[in-house]
Amino acid sequence: MLDPKLIKENPQIIREMLKSRNIEFDLDGLIESDKQRREFILKTDELRKKKNQVALEISQKKKEGQDATKIFEEMKEISKKLSGLESFQVEVEKKYMHLALTIPNLVHQSVPVGKDDSANKEIKMYGKIPEFNFKVNDHIEISEKLNLVDLERAAKVAGARFYFLKNDLVRLNQALIHYALEFLAQKNYSLVQPPYMINHSSMEGAIITDDFEQVIYKIEGEDLYMIGTSEHAMAAMHSGEIIEGKDLPLRYAGISPCFRREAGAHGRDQKGIFRVHQFDKIEQFVFTRPEDSWKEHERMLAIAEEFYQNLEIPYKVMLLSSGDLGKISAKTYDIEAWMAGQNAFREIVSCSNCLDFQSRRLKIRYREKTNEETKYLYTLNSTLIATSRVLVSIMENFQNKDGHFSIPSVLQKYMGQNTI
C-alpha cells in the first residue's frame, strides 16, 4: 500500500511509476474514491459531533431530573440519518481499499526503466563456467540415472510439477538446509520456522491481490492459505505491533517449504525439479528503519553472494528493470546461477526492498522513544536458497564423466561423502 498522502498530493509520481512498470491501473478511480472517502468522513464526523452534543444534553437533563423525551426524537433522527450515511461510507471505503490494495509499489530511482526482462542490467559475474570434455547431461538425466528423483510416480500421486526426492538427494537437500541455517545464524540472523498456512489478512498484507490467483493455494472451508515462502508469514509476524528502535534491524532467517500454484507458467520448465509446486527455502527477512534499508539491501545481496561463492557455483547478479520488477518491490536484485545442463544462468535468488509497502498493509511501525510519533518501517526479503534449484545447479555443474556428481566441499562434512 502506498502513502495515502501521495495519492492526494502527488499523484504524478504514481502515474510515472505505473508507466515505468508498464501497468494498466485505474489511478483516476483511486484518486476519486480517495476524495469521496474524505468527503464522507467530513460529513459523518459532523453528524457524530451533533449526536454527541445531544447525548450530553440528555444526560444533563436526566441528572437534573428533567423530562428528556422531547430530545429523544431529535436523537432518533440523527441516528437514523447517520446510519444511512455510514452505509454509503462503507461502500466508498470498500472501493478505495480495493484499489489501494491493488496498486503496485513505487520504483526506486536506481532501477533501469524498461518494458520487460530484456532491460535487466547485469551488475556482476562471478566464477568460472565449468567446461566438460564429455557430453553434458541435465539434472533430469542425472537424477534419473542415479535414482534420485521419481517424477512419474509423483505425477501419479500428486500431479505435474511434483517430485519424490530419493536417496542421497534427500540427504543433500538436508545438508544444504543445515549449512544454510548455520551460515545465517553466524550472520546474527534469528532462525524462524513459521506456520506453513496463514490467514487471509496476513497473506493480504504480504502480497498483492493478483498473487492470490497466480501463486497461492487456499485451504477449502478454512480461512487459511499455504505460504508461497516464509516471507509471507514473517512479514505478518509483527503485524499491528510497534517495534522499539533499539531492537532494529530485525533480521530473520526463515525456513519452510514453499507452495506455489505456478498458474500461467504452462510450458515453461515443464520437466524436472526446477519449477515445482513445492520446494524448501531458507529466506532472509529484515525489518529496518527507512534510512538503513538500502545499506541492508546490499548487505543481504552480499550474504547471498558469499553463500554461492562458498558453494563454488558461478553466478550473475542482475538488477531487474521496472518492467520485470515484482509489484510489491521497489528494487530487486536477482542472482542467476549457472546451470550447466541448460547451458544458461537461471534465477536462484531474488533480493528485494519493499519499502513501507508491506508494513503499511500490516501496520508494522517503530519509534525510537515511547513519546515519539510512530513511523512505518521498511521490509526487505531475499532468498538464501531455494533448495530444488540449488540441487539442479549442483547436479549439473558438478557432474562427472561416469554419470555421478561431486558434492561442493562445504557440504561434504554434512554428507560424509564427496560424490553421489
Next chain:
RNA sequence: GCGGGGAUCGCCUAGCCUGGUAGGGCGUAGGAUUGCUAAUCCUAUGUCCGCAAGGACACGGGGGUUCAAAUCCCCCUCCCCGCGCCA
C-alpha cells in the same frame, strides 16, 4: 470437543454487576523546583479528517437492544485454567 476465566492507549491496570464525556500507573519527552543528583509537581504521549481552529474515532472482531453501549444480549476469533481425544 466439553466446562470455566479472560482480551481496555507502547506496557500494566480501573471502569462492566447498577448503560450517560474511558480514568490511573509505568515508560518516554519537555518544563517547574533544587548548588548538582534523587524526589516531587505540571504538561505532552493511539488512529483518522482538517492549512488551521477544531472535530471524530478507538475498550479483540461482527451483529442486536436502546434516545444513548467498554458496560446488556447473540455470533465469531484468539489467549489462560481444567477435562477429553491425540503424533
